[in-house]
Amino acid sequence: MNTNQSLQQRRMAAIPRGVGQIHQIYAERAENATVWDVEGREYLDFAGGIAVLNTGHLHPKVMAAVQEQLAKLTHTCFHVFGYEPYVALAEKLNQLVPGSFEKKTLLVTTGAEAVENAIKIARAATGRNGVIAFTGAYHGRTQYTLSLTGKVVPYSAGMGLMPGGVLRAQYPNEIHGVSTDEAIASIERIFKNDAAPSDIAAIILEPVQGEGGFNVAPKDFMARLRALCDQHGILLIADEVQTGAGRTGTFFAMEQLGVAADLTTFAKSIAGGFPLAGVAGRADVMDAVAPGGLGGTYAGSPVSCAAALAVIEAFESEKLLDRAKSVGEILTVGLRRIGERHNSLVDVRNLGAMVAVELFEGGDVNKPAAELTGKVVAKAREKGLILLSCGTYYNVLRILVPLTVSDADLERGLAIIGECFDELA
Ligand code: PMP
Numbered sequence: 001m002n003t004n005q006s007l008q009q010r011r012m013a014a015i016p017r018g019v020g021q022i023h024q025i026y027a028e029r030a031e032n033a034t035v036w037d038v039e040g041r042e043y044l045d046f047a048g049g050i051a052v053l054n055t056g057h058l059h060p061k062v063m064a065a066v067q068e069q070l071a072k073l074t075h076t077c078f079h080v081f082g083y084e085p086y087v088a089l090a091e092k093l094n095q096l097v098p099g100s101f102e103k104k105t106l107l108v109t110t111g112a113e114a115v116e117n118a119i120k121i122a123r124a125a126t127g128r129n130g131v132i133a134f135t136g137a138y139h140g141r142t143q144y145t146l147s148l149t150g151k152v153v154p155y156s157a158g159m160g161l162m163p164g165g166v167l168r169a170q171y172p173n174e175i176h177g178v179s180t181d182e183a184i185a186s187i188e189r190i191f192k193n194d195a196a197p198s199d200i201a202a203i204i205l206e207p208v209q210g211e212g213g214f215n216v217a218p219k220d221f222m223a224r225l226r227a228l229c230d231q232h233g234i235l236l237i238a239d240e241v242q243t244g245a246g247r248t249g250t251f252f253a254m255e256q257l258g259v260a261a262d263l264t265t266f267a268k269s270i271a272g273g274f275p276l277a278g279v280a281g282r283a284d285v286m287d288a289v290a291p292g293g294l295g296g297t298y299a300g301s302p303v304s305c306a307a308a309l310a311v312i313e314a315f316e317s318e319k320l321l322d323r324a325k326s327v328g329e330i331l332t333v334g335l336r337r338i339g340e341r342h343n344s345l346v347d348v349r350n351l352g353a354m355v356a357v358e359l360f361e362g363g364d365v366n367k368p369a370a371e372l373t374g375k376v377v378a379k380a381r382e383k384g385l386i387l388l389s390c391g392t393y394y395n396v397l398r399i400l401v402p403l404t405v406s407d408a409d410l411e412r413g414l415a416i417i418g419e420c421f422d423e424l425a
Pocket of ligand 1: 050110111112113115138139140141206210211239240241242243267268
């Protein structure tokens, strides 16, 4: 019989060490917010496959739609034979993506691929090639997205310089001393020191930074960023790969930030566990690339499209956007309650159910508590709760639990987190 240890040994021999591994556990099966490992041990899943399972593991409606699609057609390559699920999903996303303008949607397979394509489209539409990205950003592991990603270790260290033409501005982050004014000034500095605005095709940002620590972009910053883009003819790209598909209480996070992006990338939870991603945005911009310039063999797989249509249907029929808000409320209240006993929990923050707490030693914001964060994640696992960390300083605990989780499981998870802090104090 497989054990976690035997599989770990085989993994070490067969798979390169560069493939990161947070937990040395091997899953056998899962349902909603519960995962069972190969040894039969049960885990409460607060990681949701890193923001992929907003509708939970094996959502019945998603599985039924996938099974129906499996019996009809799994692949033609959309460039060879079209199929309705791709068309229907594009129509749906054109409605759901924020922005009161005509839109079109391209489907691909991964988040990084969506970002790569958004940049290609922005370059084609503007005839410019510079891009501004932010500190603490995460946009993927392909070469161009590594240029955009604002963290060298572990993502690109040892691989040499990534493609050029990316300039880095500061993401607003009050707790780490970057105000909205300073963040805007950092873009003005780029225009003065590094590149003329007329050479910048796009500014790309995550409305809530994911890997960077669940930092929410302030509304006044977004308004000024939009104005800067409009002033200089620069396209604004919202990378909603992690924030999208209902995680934040609206289907896309930008709905809450007061402005619309020209292009929006999405992936992860959009297809409830099946690989699907894409770019949606202004129709004229999306049409800038000539026929043949966009797509891919598996891009917009019919199985994934069927899953995504069922995910959107589940959001509507099960009122999951409201649930995202209540999950966010329960978790932030619970974490703040733990924070009353432990001063290391300095900043509990959220947009809907994208919930995090940033930890500092003794509550001192100059001392990010990376070690404690790692210990809490490890102890929680021992107690049957799967957590994730994130943040530039590795000191943020983040929660991406399925929105379909029960209140009882949310409270159980919070109780485990509380016990971890009590035992580690
Ligand atoms: N953009 C954001 C905001 C992400 O969070 C991620 C994945 N964590 C990506 C892009 C890359 O997505 P993928 O891993 O599917 O390539």
